[in-house]
Amino acid sequence: MSGLLRRSGYRVFARRDGYAGWTRHRNAMRAMTTQSAFEIRRQSLDALRRLLTHAFSTVPFYRDAWTAIGFAPSAHVALDDLQRLPMLTKNDLRDRKEDLISLAVPERDRHIDLTGGTTGTQTSFYRDNACRVARFGRQWGILEQCGYQPGQKRALIWGSHADLGPAHSGLSLRRALRRFASADETLCCTVMTDADMRAYHQRLCAFQPAVVYGYPNAIEQFARFIARERLKPITAGRIFCTAERLLERQRELFQRAFGGDVFNLYCSREHGCVAFECSRHRGFHVDAGSVVLEILRDGRPARPGEEGDIVITDLLNYATPFIRYATGDRATASNSRCDCGSPLPTFEALDGRTADIIHLPNGGVVAGLMLDDLFTQLPEITHAQFVQEHLTSLDVNVVVKPGTDPSIEIAMLAEIRELIGPELTIRRLGPRPDARRERC
Ligand SMILES: [Zn+2]
DSSP states (O other): OOOHHHHHHHHHHIIIIITTTTHHHHHHHHHHTOOOOOOOOOOHHHHHHHHHHHHHHHHHHHHHHHHTTTTOOTTTGGGGGGGGSSBBBHHHHHTTTTTGGGGTSSSGGEEEEEEEEEEEEEEEEEEEEHHHHHHHHHHHHHHHHTOOOSOEEEEESHHHHHHHGGGGSSSSHHHHHHHHHEEEEEETTTTEEEHHHHHHHHHHHHOOOOOOEOHHHHHHHHHHHHHHOOOOOOOOOOOEOSSSSOOHHHHHHHHHHHHHHHEEEEEETTTEEEEEOOOOOEEEOTTTTEEEEEETTTEEEEOTOOEEEEEEEESSSOSSSSEEEEEEEEEEEEEOOOOTOOOSSEEEEOOOOOOEEETTTTSOOEEEEHHHTTTOTTTEEEEEEEEEETTTTTEEEEEOOOOOOOOHHHHHHHHHHHHHHHSSEEEEEEOTTOOOOOOO
């Protein structure tokens, strides 16, 4: 009964948050799994032609870049023609941000968001409203393929509260209703002390989640804490991992710790959730209704079994179109059909995106991913690297733009101090010209 109420409440709040119509996209995503591979390819191609035409006629960046190579979209463009187009890099996104905004999408229809920060080039971009709704719906379509329904109770082990949405803010009654409808219990993993994890364990014992969802490294810390302290096991039917690489030892640990099936998702801040494991767990299925996903090795399509760079064309975003976007992630290519029967394209494994953890002298930990978000407001810092060789100190190497005011570095160190607390000594090293924003 409470599940039904939660599902109804969830729909009400989704409408209030501007996602009216999301169920149509959820249904479209689900329907794709029953269509033929030929039909899916045809739909992707239609969506690609629409996007390329839109980008060429309304986005200065693409008009200039494609004119320079003699390319103009037409009704005869094939999926393979994508390979003729130049890549969109993270530097392009930052340095040509204004030129990448479509002139046809009015400002009132644009929603700002931030790219992921794994390479030191984090910047802002826009989504149009239709894209937000479609992405929201298709993401639920993906989660439902994995057996997770809206309204099911979820233990969330997640990053900053800014990412957690309106369920975690607002007036008390509305907030309580939202919390009931979203059915989340949240452990903010920015810093997890033993006391935090003990309190969270107590909350989950009463909450009895159906799903555990979050960063693999943070879930691992929590699972190990439960085992080390010999606490009552938390059982959950499904564990969803996202944002970081999931290691096989972590998958086994989560199955043992929570007694459930572990699903790996490929999601990013730029595109949302675009690939997922089915219950066979033999690689990823790509949501071909929302992206064209290429895996490139030395600039050519990777052969089955070869590792390469993931390049994404987002079929949904018309405000800041991402066409052949070099994500910085890596995966192993595949051309096999999954024996679950899904016709969606597949790739074998996600090979990149490992994020580590900073250990604090008091036994607490800081999710390495959180360091990426620190520099959002500090574009003068172009690259950063964090190294922890001792339990009592953290080394920080950064590269700043020439002529940057020294106060920017002071602000950066203050941000790091606020995140990790007073116990670690921060050592500012460098600048090192080869530094990258790598995590601890
Ligand atoms: Zn499958």
